[in-house]
Amino acid sequence: MSVATSEATAPRVKFARRSRRGVMLGMSGLQLTVVGVAVSAMILGLWVAGVVGLIGAAPVWGTALISLIPVRGRSIITWMPIVGHFAARRATGQTEYRRGTDTRLEPAGVLALPGEAASLRVHVDDRGTAMVHDPHAGTLTAILRVRHHAFMLVDEDVQTRRANAWSQVLASFCTGARHISRVQVIERTVPESSEVGVSYWERFGVRDGSWASRSYEELLRTARPDQVRHETLISIGLDLRAAGPSSKRHGRGLTGAAAVLQGRMDALVRRLGPAEVEVEGWLGPDDLAVLLRTAYDPSAAPRLSASPVGRDLNWAGPLAIAEEWDRVRVDGSHHVVLEVTEWPRIAVTAGFVWPVVLSAGLARTWSMTFAPVETRKAIRQIHGERIALQSDRRRRAEHDMVDDIGLRVEQADLEAREADLVAGHGTMRFAGLLVVSAATADALDDAVARLEELAAQASMEVRPLYGEQAAGLAAGALPLGRGIK
Amino acid sequence: MSRRGGQRKAHSASLWVPSGESRRERRARIKAEQAVVEELTEADRAAAAAEDAERKAAADLRRQIGALGRPGPQQLRGLRRFGVRPHQASTSVLGAAYPFLAERGLGATGTLIGHDTFSQESFYFDPWALYGTVLTNPNALLAGEIGSGKSSLAKSLVTRSLAFGRKAYVPGDPKGEWTAVTETVGGLALKVGPGRSTRLNPLDEGHRPAGVGDVEWAAEVRSRRLELLRGLAETIIGNRLGPMQLSALNTALDAAVRSAGQPQLGHVVQALLTPDPNQPVPEGFGSIAELMADGRPVGHALTQMITGELAGIFEGDSTTRVDTSLPMVSIDLSALGENSPSLPLVMACTGAWMESAVRDPAGGQRWMVYDEGWRIMREPSLLRRMQSQWKLARAWGLANLIVVHRLSDFDAIGEADSEARSLALGLIADCSTRIIYTQKADQLTSTAEALGLSSTERSTLPNLSPATGLWRVGQRSFLVRHDWSPMEAALFSTDSRMKDNDV
Numbered sequence: 001m002s003v004a005t006s007e008a009t010a011p012r013v014k015f016a017r018r019s020r021r022g023v024m025l026g027m028s029g030l031q032l033t034v035v036g037v038a039v040s041a042m043i044l045g046l047w048v049a050g051v052v053g054l055i056g057a058a059p060v061w062g063t064a065l066i067s068l069i070p071v072r073g074r075s076i077i078t079w080m081p082i083v084g085h086f087a088a089r090r091a092t093g094q095t096e097y098r099r100g101t102d103t104r105l106e107p108a109g110v111l112a113l114p115g116e117a118a119s120l121r122v123h124v125d126d127r128g129t130a131m132v133h134d135p136h137a138g139t140l141t142a143i144l145r146v147r148h149h150a151f152m153l154v155d156e157d158v159q160t161r162r163a164n165a166w167s168q169v170l171a172s173f174c175t176g177a178r179h180i181s182r183v184q185v186i187e188r189t190v191p192e193s194s195e196v197g198v199s200y201w202e203r204f205g206v207r208d209g210s211w212a213s214r215s216y217e218e219l220l221r222t223a224r225p226d227q228v229r230h231e232t233l234i235s236i237g238l239d240l241r242a243a244g245p246s247s248k249r250h251g252r253g254l255t256g257a258a259a260v261l262q263g264r265m266d267a268l269v270r271r272l273g274p275a276e277v278e279v280e281g282w283l284g285p286d287d288l289a290v291l292l293r294t295a296y297d298p299s300a301a302p303r304l305s306a307s308p309v310g311r312d313l314n315w316a317g318p319l320a321i322a323e324e325w326d327r328v329r330v331d332g333s334h335h336v337v338l339e340v341t342e343w344p345r346i347a348v349t350a351g352f353v354w355p356v357v358l359s360a361g362l363a364r365t366w367s368m369t370f371a372p373v374e375t376r377k378a379i380r381q382i383h384g385e386r387i388a389l390q391s392d393r394r395r396r397a398e399h400d401m402v403d404d405i406g407l408r409v410e411q412a413d414l415e416a417r418e419a420d421l422v423a424g425h426g427t428m429r430f431a432g433l434l435v436v437s438a439a440t441a442d443a444l445d446d447a448v449a450r451l452e453e454l455a456a457q458a459s460m461e462v463r464p465l466y467g468e469q470a471a472g473l474a475a476g477a478l479p480l481g482r483g484i485k
Numbered sequence: 486m487s488r489r490g491g492q493r494k495a496h497s498a499s500l501w502v503p504s505g506e507s508r509r510e511r512r513a514r515i516k517a518e519q520a521v522v523e524e525l526t527e528a529d530r531a532a533a534a535a536e537d538a539e540r541k542a543a544a545d546l547r548r549q550i551g552a553l554g555r556p557g558p559q560q561l562r563g564l565r566r567f568g569v570r571p572h573q574a575s576t577s578v579l580g581a582a583y584p585f586l587a588e589r590g591l592g593a594t595g596t597l598i599g600h601d602t603f604s605q606e607s608f609y610f611d612p613w614a615l616y617g618t619v620l621t622n623p624n625a626l627l628a629g630e631i632g633s634g635k636s637s638l639a640k641s642l643v644t645r646s647l648a649f650g651r652k653a654y655v656p657g658d659p660k661g662e663w664t665a666v667t668e669t670v671g672g673l674a675l676k677v678g679p680g681r682s683t684r685l686n687p688l689d690e691g692h693r694p695a696g697v698g699d700v701e702w703a704a705e706v707r708s709r710r711l712e713l714l715r716g717l718a719e720t721i722i723g724n725r726l727g728p729m730q731l732s733a734l735n736t737a738l739d740a741a742v743r744s745a746g747q748p749q750l751g752h753v754v755q756a757l758l759t760p761d762p763n764q765p766v767p768e769g770f771g772s773i774a775e776l777m778a779d780g781r782p783v784g785h786a787l788t789q790m791i792t793g794e795l796a797g798i799f800e801g802d803s804t805t806r807v808d809t810s811l812p813m814v815s816i817d818l819s820a821l822g823e824n825s826p827s828l829p830l831v832m833a834c835t836g837a838w839m840e841s842a843v844r845d846p847a848g849g850q851r852w853m854v855y856d857e858g859w860r861i862m863r864e865p866s867l868l869r870r871m872q873s874q875w876k877l878a879r880a881w882g883l884a885n886l887i888v889v890h891r892l893s894d895f896d897a898i899g900e901a902d903s904e905a906r907s908l909a910l911g912l913i914a915d916c917s918t919r920i921i922y923t924q925k926a927d928q929l930t931s932t933a934e935a936l937g938l939s940s941t942e943r944s945t946l947p948n949l950s951p952a953t954g955l956w957r958v959g960q961r962s963f964l965v966r967h968d969w970s971p972m973e974a975a976l977f978s979t980d981s982r983m984k985d986n987d988v
Contacts, residue, residue: 013581015574085564094554097561107546115561119550135543136552150588152603153955153962155939159583167580174576187584189605196593197607204649211670211972212647212812219597219645219970223607230587230604252536277585321561339569343582350581357586358603366584371571378573420575428579429571471567485568 011160012347016413031068034077038064073341073463086325086467095470097321111292112317117474117482122285122313125258129265129282130313132480133254139181140257141237142265143288143479145280146272148232151351152358163350165275167425172271173236174372174426177246180264181371182237182481187357188365189228190294193302197223228363229301233283233291234272236264237481289316295477297331298363298437321470327444328469333363333437334444337465337472338451340432344459355457356434362447365435367476369484370428378427382418386411431484433476434462495525588963591619596645598638599968602953608965610642610958611649612884612918613850619959620917623884624875628892629922634952637977638920638967639888640666643813643852653813653852656839657832661819663856669976672813675805677798677835678820685816686803687713687834688748691841710738712870713837714753714787717830719866721786729769733757733780736767750791750799757784790834795827799834807842814839829860833867840874843883850882858887859894862912865905872908875915887916892924892933910935919957923949 038061045057067077089095097114109121111132123131123140132141151159173180198220207213238261240247250259269279283291289311294301296318304310322329327336344352357366373381389411396403421427436451438444448464455462465472475483497518503510554562587604595611612623625642629635640663643653647670655663664674677683688710693702714734719725726734737756741748744756757780762773770776791800807814816835821828836855843851861867875885889895898909913919919936926947933943942955942962949955949964956963969977 013578015572015578088564089562093558094560094562096559098559100557107542107549110546110550115554116552116563116567118555118560119546119552121546133543135547146585147589148585148587150603150962151583151586153939153942153945153964155941158939162585163580163583164577165580166583166585167576170576170579185584187587192606197597197609200593200595200609206648206650210647210812212644215970215972216596216645216648218972219968222970223597223968227600227607228605230589230606232585232587252532253539275585323561343572343574348581351583351586353582353584354586357584358605360605368582368584369571370579373573417575420577423577425575425577427573427575429573430579431569431571432582433569465569468567470561471563472569475567475569483567483569484571 012349014345014347015343016345016410016417030077031075034064034067037061082467095323097318097323097470099317099319109313112314113292113474113478114318114321115470115474117478117480120480122288123254123258124285125255125262127262127282128284129262130285130288131258131261132288134480138240139237139481140240140254140261141182141235141480142261143233143235143283143291144265144268145283145287146232146234147278147280148276152354156349159350162276166277169268169271169275170370170428171424171426172267173370174375174428177242178372178374179238179243179246179260180236181239181242182235182484183370183372184233184235184237184367184479184481185370186233186235186365186367186477186479188231188233188295188477189359189363190231190298190301191363192227192229193306195302195306228361233479234268235479235481236261236268238264285313286311289313292316292478295365296473297333299332299439323470326464326466326469327441328473330473333439334441335469335473335477336436336444336448337469337476338434338436338448338455338462339465339472340434340455340460341463342461343432346459348459353458353460355454356451356460359451359454362451363437364447364451365433365437365477367433367435367479368430369433369475369481370430371484373427373429375421375426379418379421382414382421386414386418389414429484432460433465433472433483435473435476495522495529497521588961590963591615591958591961596642596649597968598641598645599952599966602950602964602966608956608963610918610956611646613882615958616917619961621959622879622915622917624878624916625884625886625918625920626913626916627886627888627920627922628890628894628924629920629954630890630924632951633922633949633954634967635888635920635922635954636662637952637969637973638922638954639854639856639886640977641967641969641973642886643854644670644973646850646852647812651850651852652809652811652848653854654807654839654843655813655815655854655856656836657818657856658815659818659821659823659828659832659857659860661817663815663854664817664819666976667813667815670813672811672815673808674815674817676817676820677831678818679794679797681820682804684797684801684804685799685835685838686747686749686801687799687838688750688753689803689838689841690747692809692843692845694845694847707738707742709837709841710748711735712873713833714738716833716864716866716870717790718783718786720830720833720864721789722782725866726783729779730783732767732769733776734783736760736776737780737784740764747802749801750787751801754784754787754791757781757787789827790830794821794825795831798831803838807839809843809845809848829864829867832857832861833864833870836861836871836874844877844881846881848881850884853878853883853885855885855887857889859889862889862894862898862909865898865908868905868908868912872912872915875912885916887912892921892936895935917959920954921946921957922954923947923951 041057041060042054045053049056068075071079099112111120111122113120119135121133123133125131129142173183201216201220205213238257240257243257243260247256247260250256265282272279290304293304293310293316318330320331327334389407393403393407434451436444436447438447452462499514499518552566554560588601590601590606591609593609594614595609598608598610600606601608612620612625616623627635627639644666647653667674675683677685690706715726737753737760740756740761741752745752760773760776760780766772767776816839818828818831821831861871878885895909898905913935924946945955945964953964953966956965
């Protein structure tokens, strides 16, 4: 399948790189420390015992210099915390999870989730919406299920219009009293059984053994087994501390905060209209239970959709998890969590993520988490970065070094961002996560390879979250706005 | 209420105190005031208690389960909090990462057709179920080049509907490719042509629905017959009939009905060419001789239907009737040869004959499949007749499926802005569902605009994979790959008679 796009008319955008700029001389603080250690070891060795001392101190400054070598995009020294953390957890047995069966001591309303998400509890408001309360981070999150129509087959100006409307929705979170601290959009495919078609056939079909009915039954049987169903969720997370004063007006404690969140929920529903996204409804406790179960174990989705059991929030979490360096296994599924390390740096049109989102026959979750940044702070930050950039360029000019094109591009990006801010757009910190799921380890390897290719087709670079797979799964598969620093 | 030191305290006072108040009344008033104060204070205390309990519960929870995880072994507890380093961008750029791309689908109501090539979800379709919500009428148009797979789709659509208790009628099958399908599903395939014994009277009354009075029924039948006769005459003559010729035709039909209860084409021709000299001179004509002169061209035109190569097909009474209890009835015209110039006339007659038999509002949901529809579309008079039938079909639960080869077939009909072209475009407008298989790039002309295709959709048409079609269901668009069962594959591929398999 190919869809031709016209070259000239559609507006294109491109993303800036994650800033590589450091403290001094283009090196980060950690790298500077390591270089400082190496240099001081060399000087000490020389000073104490001359050249012999220098060679004697070789282990110190040798290791220090080796640690600056980049491996898979990061220097060894930046890998150390991750490797160390994983090794420590492995040693203490914290890379495994087993659900305790003793529920007597559970505080009321707690979702039975593993790891950092263990303290999450649910609060049901007067409209029946299930809001997830994180007592440590102080957030209250509500989840909305949406539905939408074909994007790939409409005219380009319609596509651009929808993308602009979505920009407006995001920008609305950056203006005014920014009580919403996290917005997350999840687009996932869950495996679906052919139950739906079969049940329709059983209700309305004329099953009289005629050729037509036998052929239709054969069709239902031989229909492709790898059917998937798409589901799109948008979640907004209220910052309880920032919303404190206005929530007291509506009521005490979480009730007041829920009222403030309801106001924001209604505003979001209103704004989604122009983006041609239809609202299906806010998730209640039953839907949330199904969501949590299928997020951790997509292979359970066909079973859950077929029957009304399995909607208990107390048992909605996974039963067992085994985490490894580059994958994680939960109940009946294997997952790999990938992080988008580079967004498209070439100019792309609206909907450029289609190779990943419309990937054929894979069970995967595409998640984007946004955190609004206050405009004034963003402008200040941009000014700071521009000053640093300019001084960098001046230093290079003074020392007659060739002007780094990368720096020039970065400066242009900063100016474009500032122009956007002045024009009324907002700034957001954001991260993209891609969770690939499969029933067996081999199928998982194939799926990961395919998705890496598809991401490259979408001009993005994805890398597995080595050493942090289980925590990444909670951030990428659950629409709870977690996982951004 | 007043606020003192962070706590609220309620007070109450009466707004109006009667002057001659007795002591008892005064005591009752004061008690009422105090009751109000107590109620408010109680509510406040309860809310404060609830908030305190909740805060305590949250504090307990925070103590019991730390920020890094539950205490104990095997709890996936870490030593530091997890977070990816975020990127930063303006929202104008972030809008391009528009994630709402997958089409949600029409829902699982209907027969399974195949799957959406973008979202990979199963695609179901049923014009009767969707009529009223997504579709404004249950008719469908299917266009596709030879070899693109449109024949298989048409047969699939029809046979899968049969499995849900619908019926199907194919009033004119020039290539005879529906015969095998009809017989396999247990229906009747009538074979019509020179040398064959089946005879159809296109002027048959047809099925009379319950509750229609005699006068209304006679008028309806008359107008139907006139439409057909006029269409046939105009097509054979090649020109529209003048008003006097039309009057002569009307008179001849009435005379034929009077003399023979069930008129046949032969009776009408006879009444035209040799009108009864004893009948009263009709309004507007000077004499019977004038009537004969005006009726002569029409009579000679209609004679072609019962002489020459079409002799014996439409003469006499029908030797069979449409058995509406069968799941499928088709009329096989392959004996006439595909290139016969009288095929459109034959298809119009068989079409009219079959339509009259299924005009039953209580007949249930039925498909009427007009295969090779372009043959009729090239003749504006026949197209006019077919269209007026379509407008009534909705009330009888009929869904018309018209199958054409190329979209440019519509453009070949008359000049732009001519009546013929507007008739053809009207036919497209009457089809709420449009299914388009591969079209060559040079076929994408004004018809694509008439179909309401966006420029992106138009650009997909030359590159469609086999058995994949662009479906426009109402205002929604899908790219659907047609899946079939082994039984269907066996049946649909063996009945192809063309050398390059029209799959």
